[in-house]
Structures are given as C-alpha cells and as structure tokens.
Amino acid sequence: MVRAGSAVDAATAVIFATFMALMSQVARVTQPEARPATALGLALLVVCGLALALRRINPLLAFTLTVGTAVAYLGLRFAGWPIYLGAFAGLLALVFGVTEARVWVPFAAIGGVGMAVATGAPEGWQPAPMITIAVVWAAVAVLAARATQVRRKLAEEEAAGRVVEERLRIARELHDVLSHSLATISLQAGVGLHLVDDRPEQAREALHAIRQVSNDALAQARAALAVVRGPGEEPPQAAPGLADLDALVTSVRATGLGVDLAVDLGSRAIPDVISATAYRIVQEALTNVMRHAGPGARARTHVGTAHGWLEIDVTDDGIGAAVPAHSPGHGLRGLAERATAVGGELQAGPASGGGFTLHARLPLGAEG
Incomplete structure (x- = not known):
C-alpha cells in the first residue's frame, strides 16, 4: 500500500x-x-x-x-x-x-x-500582494490544521468502533462455545453420575464424551481469540460451519436429547461467513433446548435454501422457556446480532402448540 x-x-x-x-x-x-x-x-x-x-x-x-x-x-x-x-x-x-x-x-x-x-x-x-500572500498563507495553514484534526478524530472514532465490534464478536463466539459446551458437559456429567455404579461402561463413555467436548471447546475458544494471539503462534483452526452440523448433533444426542436433523442445500454454494453463522445459530438453539426444554423433549432442525436465502428452523416439543420481548437472553440477543450482521434476520419464541421455535434466514447473495 x-x-x-x-x-x-x-x-x-x-x-x-x-x-x-x-x-x-x-x-x-x-x-x-x-x-x-x-x-x-x-x-x-x-x-x-x-x-x-x-x-x-x-x-x-x-x-x-x-x-x-x-x-x-x-x-x-x-x-x-x-x-x-x-x-x-x-x-x-x-x-x-x-x-x-x-x-x-x-x-x-x-x-x-x-x-x-x-x-x-x-x-x-507593492505591499498589497505581499500582505495578501501572507494572509492567504496563514488562512490555508489554519484550515489545513483544522481539517487534519477532524480527520484524525474521525479515524480514532472509527478505530474505537472497530475495537468495540471485535470485542462483541469475541464475546458472542465465547458465549456460544462455552454455553453449548458447558451445557453438554453438565448433562453428560449427570449421566455419568447416574450410571457410575450400575453401568460403569456407559459412565466411562460419558466421561469420554466430556473430554471430547472439552477439547473441542478449547479449540473453538482459541479460534475466537485468534485476533489477540501473539505473533509466531500457530494459526487457529477454521470456524465450524454447516459441514460440522452432523458432529454437533451427534454430541447433543449423546446427552440424551433426541434431535432430528435435515439439511437440504441442493447444489448451492454457501459463503463461509453464512455457513459459520448458520452453525452458531443451530448450536445455540440446541443448547437452549438442552437447558430449557426439560426431560423427554425432542428437537427438529431443518436447514435449507429458498429464493436466495438460507432458511434455518429449530423447534422442540419441550416445556419451553419464557423470553420477554424487551429482554431476550444473551444467547438469543447474540444470535440476532449475528444474523443482522450478515444481512439476515432471526425470530424466536414459544411455539403455538407448546415448546419453542426459532427461525432465521440468511442471505446467500445473487442467484448463481
């Protein structure tokens, strides 16, 4: 440059x-x-x-x-x-x-x-031209100095805004990663404690699952904090996307929650940023199901494309959780911010027949 x-x-x-x-x-x-x-x-x-x-x-x-x-x-x-x-x-x-x-x-x-x-x-x-040059010279210097101050102030405000946006991005990433991982670990630990005496093999499987979830959470936390990594450190892993939904659902099913997953993308190429945003939306939605739907609940997840949009629906038949319109939880607020940041929209709330539903649509750009 x-x-x-x-x-x-x-x-x-x-x-x-x-x-x-x-x-x-x-x-x-x-x-x-x-x-x-x-x-x-x-x-x-x-x-x-x-x-x-x-x-x-x-x-x-x-x-x-x-x-x-x-x-x-x-x-x-x-x-x-x-x-x-x-x-x-x-x-x-x-x-x-x-x-x-x-x-x-x-x-x-x-x-x-x-x-x-x-x-x-x-x-x-002649004195007139000499005085004129002196006055114009001083005026140009003052106006240029003022313009420079304004430009530097705007640059500082823009830099400060970028810092705030990056902090919010990191906070959203860490919330989604930790919320899902800790909810999964809590449920798996409960399963392990319940089975440790009667079925130790299944308890051991729960511990292995906890270890796997913990390692994945650490890796994703490193990726979220990549912007503050020191020079010379190895680059973080790529952010998870739609290709990782099967693994996500498998880890959720291991907690005992029934999850139906349907992904229908056809031949449409999904931009990386949309893919990563969609993954986080599904992840947080399933985390909320684990935390609030209650025992015996089942979640249905559908991801597909329609008219230039990526459509995401996650519903459950559990007891649900009240979400005040004026004060949604940090997770739902973060998901709405994620969707808005890429030009999409997100709606969530109690389903008419019971349970909870979340719908998001993210833009895919011009039709290919």
Whole structure:
C-alpha cells in the first residue's frame, strides 16, 4: 500500500512539475515586468514540483524544497503564479504530514514570511500582494490544521468502533462455545453420575464424551481469540460451519436429547461467513433446548435454501422457556446480532402448540 501511494505521488509530482513549467510561459504574459524564463527558472519549477513526491516519505523535506525553490524563483523575479501552487502544496504536505504543531508551525511561519517577502520582487515591491500572500498563507495553514484534526478524530472514532465490534464478536463466539459446551458437559456429567455404579461402561463413555467436548471447546475458544494471539503462534483452526452440523448433533444426542436433523442445500454454494453463522445459530438453539426444554423433549432442525436465502428452523416439543420481548437472553440477543450482521434476520419464541421455535434466514447473495 505504501509503495502504491509513493508511485502515485511520484507520477503526480511529475505531472505537476510539467504543468508549472508550461504555465510559467503563460504567467509572464500577465507579468510583463517579470524576468523571462531561463533554464534556471525552469529548473526551480521542476524541483518545486518533483519535491512533492516526498510528501508521504518526508513531509518536512518536501515542504523545505517546495518553499525554498519558490522563494528563490520569486526572488530572481521570474513570472510568479504557477510557483505559488507548488509552495501551497508543500504547505499542505507539511500540515497534513507532521502531527506535532510545535514542529510544523515554526516552519510554516518562516515559509509564509519568506513567500510574502519574495513576492515583492516580481510584483515591483507593492505591499498589497505581499500582505495578501501572507494572509492567504496563514488562512490555508489554519484550515489545513483544522481539517487534519477532524480527520484524525474521525479515524480514532472509527478505530474505537472497530475495537468495540471485535470485542462483541469475541464475546458472542465465547458465549456460544462455552454455553453449548458447558451445557453438554453438565448433562453428560449427570449421566455419568447416574450410571457410575450400575453401568460403569456407559459412565466411562460419558466421561469420554466430556473430554471430547472439552477439547473441542478449547479449540473453538482459541479460534475466537485468534485476533489477540501473539505473533509466531500457530494459526487457529477454521470456524465450524454447516459441514460440522452432523458432529454437533451427534454430541447433543449423546446427552440424551433426541434431535432430528435435515439439511437440504441442493447444489448451492454457501459463503463461509453464512455457513459459520448458520452453525452458531443451530448450536445455540440446541443448547437452549438442552437447558430449557426439560426431560423427554425432542428437537427438529431443518436447514435449507429458498429464493436466495438460507432458511434455518429449530423447534422442540419441550416445556419451553419464557423470553420477554424487551429482554431476550444473551444467547438469543447474540444470535440476532449475528444474523443482522450478515444481512439476515432471526425470530424466536414459544411455539403455538407448546415448546419453542426459532427461525432465521440468511442471505446467500445473487442467484448463481
């Protein structure tokens, strides 16, 4: 990105230098008392323009070269106005590129005085043009400084917003991972305690399941925290998606909850972000069934595509749990935020015939 910016700056500087050199011939028509253009005058114009190529690399040097050559050019009584463009461009490069006012203000002030005094030579030392240049120079410096402050404030606010969004993303990931894993572990531990005396083999299977769920939870937690990993660490595993739904349902069934799963995607390719979002929605929905539906409940999960949308339905026939419209749980709130973040929508609440139902639709983009 830096190299691309430098290349653009270099090309712009060449075009600017050429423009000033050509327009200096026109400028002399309006300033007949000025000195005719010479090789020295053209060289100063070219150096003034080319110095702007340094505005990102060294704005202070770019300013010094542009203003220095402009003062020399005007002091030698060459025709004036094209060189002012280069000098003011150097001033903008200084104000935009140097963050500390205590550094750029003295340089800008010295440059302004130099330009005002040098203006007198080709203008016959008339005070009005000299004062005008000084006032305009100061005004441009102040306006550029103000614009820079606003731009930096907006950049800081944008960066702060990205931090908040990333924290929310991590919080949602950790909630979904830990909520599902801890609910599964709790149920499996209950099964193990119940069977440890009479059927130790099944109790051992429950312990193995707990170990597997724990390892999966740790791996997914590492993936959720990938943005704060230190350099040099191995990359985290990919986020789970629709291809992992069978494994998810298998782990849920191991807790004793009956789950029917139907996935009908046809030949439609599912974007990774939609696939990952859909997995988390199904995961959290089944976690809520495990926690709230009660013993003997059964969940039905259907994932399919229709008219450019990925449709997700999870229903159960359990006792359900009240979800106040004004204060949904953290899990449902997080799922709604996930769906909204990718342009989708989510609705959840008690089913008309008992139990609980969740419906989500996520956009798949243009039809392929």
